[in-house]
Each structure stands twice: as C-alpha cells, then as structure tokens.
Amino acid sequence: MSQAPNEPRLPDTTAGAVPAQRPSHADAPGPRRVPTPRGEERTVLGYHLPALVSMLLIGPACLLGLIALTLRFAGAVRIFFGEAALGLVFSTATLLLGFWLFRRIRPVRAPSLPASLVAVAWGLTAATGGALLANGSLNGIWSKTMGLEFAGVWGAALTAPVNEELLKLVGIVLVAIAFPRAVRGPVDGFVIGALVGLGFEVTENLIYAINAVFQAGGVNGAEAVAQTTVVRLLLTGPGSHWAMSAVAGTAVGLVAAAGWRPSGRRALGAPALVLTAMAMHWLFDAPLLDGSGGVAVKVLFNFAIAMIVYFVARDVHRRRVRRALAEEGEELGIRRSAAIALARRNGRRKALRSVAEAERAQVGERQERMVEAAEDRAFTHGD
Amino acid sequence: MSDERGAMAQPIDTAPGTARNHWIPLGLAAAMAVLLVVGWSLLNALVPGSERVRAGDEIVIGEGGGYRASLTLPQDGWTLDVGSSRLGESYRFHRGTVDLTVITVTPVGDPLPDAKRLWEGMGDLARAGDPTSRLGEPAVITAEDGSEGLTGVLRSRTEEGAATLYTSPDGVFAVEMTLGGEDATPADLEAVADVARAITFTEEGGR
Secondary structure, eight states: OOOOTTOOOOOOOSSSSOOOOOOOGGGOOSSSSOOOOGGGSOEETTEEHHHHHHHHHHHHHHHHHHHHHHHHHHHHHHHTHHHHHHHHHHHHHHHHHHHHHHHHTSSSSOOOHHHHHHHHHIIIIIIHHHHHHHHHHHHHHHHHHHOHHHHHHHHHHHHHHHHHHHHHHHHHHHHHHHSTTTOSSHHHHHHHHHHHHHHHHHHHHHHHHHHHHHHTTTSSHHHHHHHHHHIIIIISGGGSHHHHHHHHHHHHHHHHHTTTOOOTHHHHHHHHHHHHHHHHHHHHHSSOSOHHHHHHHHHHHHHHHHHHHHHHHHHHHHHHHHHHHHHHHHHHTOOHHHHHHTTSHHHHHHHHHTSOGGGHHHHHHHHHHHHHHHHHHHSBSOO | OOOSOOOOOOBGGGSTTHHHHTHHHHHHHHHHHHIIIIIHHHHHHHSOOEEEEOTTOEEEEEEETTEEEEEEOSSSOEEEEGGGOBTTTEEEEEETTEEEEEEEEOOOSSSOOOHHHHHHHHHHHHHHHOTTOEEOOOEEEEOTTSOEEEEEEEEOSSOEEEEEEEEOTTSSOEEEEEEEOTTOOHHHHHHTGGGGGOEEEEETTOO
C-alpha cells in the first residue's frame, strides 16, 4: 500500500468507519499528490480560463435555445394554454423524478449540483432549441434532394441521430470543461450525459404534446396531450434521450479521465461510444419494427445498452474508490472493511448511526472529506 | 474502461497542463454547435426545393382509417414547396402570389369531433400561427367527389383568403386547406378558388 512519507498516522476511532480529520493534501509531502503548478495556467476569478469560457458559451447558448423555442411555440401556448399547462405538469414531474434518479445512480456520492443543473438546462434549452433549427434545415435538405417520400420515411432516422446526439454531446463536453471536478471519469460522463438527455427529453415531450394538439386539429387537446405523454413516458421514455446521451457522456468521461488527450483503448472507445449512441438513436427513429411491440423492442434494446455501459462504468469506479478508500484507511489507521464501507451511501449512513448524535455532523464532514479524497485518488490519469 | 494500475495520483483537475488541454475540446464543441445550426440552415437555403405540379396530377395528402385523401390541382402553374412540406402531414403550394397550405389532422376523442368543432379548432390553429387571424362562419361546400365540407373566409391583418375543411367519410382524419397570400389580389384567389373542391377521398384498396 502506498503511503505518503511522514504522513501522520491517526488513531482509529471507536466506530472504525469514522476517520479523523485529514490534513490538507497541500501539506502532505511525498510523491502521491503533486501540488499543481497553478502559476503556469491562467485563472480568472479562481477559474481556469477554459472553464470560464465554457460557462460563457453555455449561458448564451441556453438563452438562444430558449428564444428559439419561445418564438416557435409562444403562439401555440397562448391559444392552447390549458393543454400546454397540462404538458408542463407532466414535464415537470418527469424532470424532477429523472433528476433525482440520475443523480442517485452515481455510485459513491451524488454528482455536483451546479454541474447537474447546468447539464439539465443545456438539454432543456440549448440542445432542443438548436435541434429545432438544425432538424428543420436538415429535413428540408433530405426532402429537396431525396424526395418527399424518402424524407418522410427515413428523414427522422437520418436527421435526429446526427443533430440531436451531437448537440447534446456538445453540452456534455462544455459541462465537463466548465466543471472539471464533476466529470472525471466514465461514470460521471454517464450521469451528466443522462441529465443532458433528460432535459432534452422533457422539452421534447412538451413539444410533442403541443404538436399533438395541432395534429388533433385543435380539438380535445387535453386528451391528445395525455395520450402522447403516456406513450412517451411509459413506452419510449425508458430507452430514449437519456439513455443515448448517457452512453455518449461515458465517452466524454473516458476522454476527460485521460486529461483530454486519450490514447490507446480510450481513443478508440470514446468514438465507439458516441457512434453507439447515434446508432441507438438511428434504430429508435428508423422505420423498422413498427407498431407498439416493435417500439418496445427498440426501447428495451437501447435500455439494455445503457445499462451495460452503466454497470461496467459503475463497477470500475466502485472498485477504484474502494481501493482508494482502503489506502486512505490504511494511512489513517482505519480498518480496511470500515474504510471500504464508506464507498456506499448506506455504509456511510450506518457508520454515522453508530456514533453519538452530537458527533454525527462532524463525523459526517470527515466522511465526506475522506470519500472526496478517495475519489481524487481514484480519478487518476496515466493509467 | 481504464484499468486500475498507475500510482501517479494526480487529480485530473489539478494535473499540470490539463486546463490547456481543454481548449481543443472546447473549440471543437463550439464549432460543432455552430456548424449544425448555421451550416444546415445555409445549405438548406442554397438547395432549390420547388417541384412543379401539373394540372391533373394526383397528390396523396393523407390517409387514416379506411380512406386516403388526394388533391388534384385543376390548374397548371402550381409548385410544391418540398422543403417545408412533410409527407402525409402538410403540403405547401405556390402559384404566383397565391399560397395553398393543405394539412391533415387526426382528431381524438370518443365520439370523434364533428366538422363544426374541427372548424372551431381550425380557427384556433390559425390564431396560434398569427394572432390576428379570424375564421369566419362556415358554409357547406361539396368536393368534386361529392364529399361535403365547410368553407369560410380566413382574415388576418395582412391578408384575406379562404379556408376549407373536409372530414374523411369515417371521420378518422380531416383535410384542412387555406388559400391566401400576402400579395394575392381577390382576382388571383378567384382564379384558383376551385382548388377548394379538388379533394377526393378514396376507400383504401378500392381505387
């Protein structure tokens, strides 16, 4: 086990799983953590310049997306306000549930809240607004060059996987650069990707709800909204945008983990994952396996791919964090099993329950610091 | 996924030079977004997208239930705006200053709404596109195949035209037509007024 030379060994606690406060890494001598030569990289207001520029791109892009959506749908919302409000209720419920779920599935601990919110905001506005414009143009190109019939049958399958997947991917990359600590590995990419996809899916559901009112001739709009929402939530929802973007986001996590200079397996794996996400979208939109049964097969297929990617990324991350926790525990004089138990939310809760109530807040903070340090150790590059 | 070897443990965000590595993906991401939104739009504007429609050409507008609706334009000189039309959903035609838009709608509900309610819905759809649009009281119109529909005046601040609605014989879908054009004169519209009767419903398989 590696241990920083001269790092003080701290006594074990009664609970075993409650580490004492760890000295700051900057004070820890030895080769494990090399202090950052921050002087070499320009910072503004404490942010690295690329992170700041990324945020400066995300903000206006989200605003432009929102403007594009507003210009397109404001008239419809004004006339069909009740139907739009109903769609918004369904969308809000989906958003809240999805936001909780996707943040919950990150192993060890929840992702950064600001990064999560920005990821969802990108999906809700910038990606959907951009896709609205890009899809309209590319559909027009297909119609003009290949004919209306071809575009009607294959247009969606040749348009959405390109425009929508890439616009969502752009958001994942920008979030990863703006919040470098939030996307440090594949599992982070998966979660941030799922959140971008969730935002996209929620806005798209709302757009489909309004379109359903138009498709129904502007009569019985609430029924049209309910029908399309139920189909999109229950039938297609489990294998839709969140799943595709989660797979693409895993690619971003792979590249980010390599310091944005991937080589070897990562250089091959990342594009393969992005292409897989696009292929999932293509399958979803392609005029194959029509009918509810066929759509269900496609959804299950996409869901299965997302789950395979998730479990692989999750297990690798957990394994690395457990190892890092074991090392941290050894350095701090904590039992290996108790240190490793901190890798799970439940393990941390159990450990907290075993200490006196008056000490829980302080112990909780120590747990957080230890887990954070373990994740720092687990997220290394050059491996 | 990466293996777990490697003891050189530098957190990724603090690794020397990492921030510099961010510029390339940042630039690529920004360029990608601009390319997709602006690039496709420019390319679409450059590709010509009008298709000439001759008098008597039959265009299938939509289908549903056991019927198919077709439009047979009575005059020469119409063009189909392919770029802004969608198969089985909406078709936009132009003839000089006159614009003809034909859409199909699929009502929901049990029982399905009748033509009168769909006419009101059509007025709402028009107002959603242009807040100044108003659909007048409908009068009965008979298509060339004998189908009965509703027709009336469609006014907005910038133009005045006609709207027509036909429901399929089984009521499963409806065809909605609007005839107008900002620069179209009453004479222009009168010259093509018979397109409002140019809809034919055909039973599927019974052509």
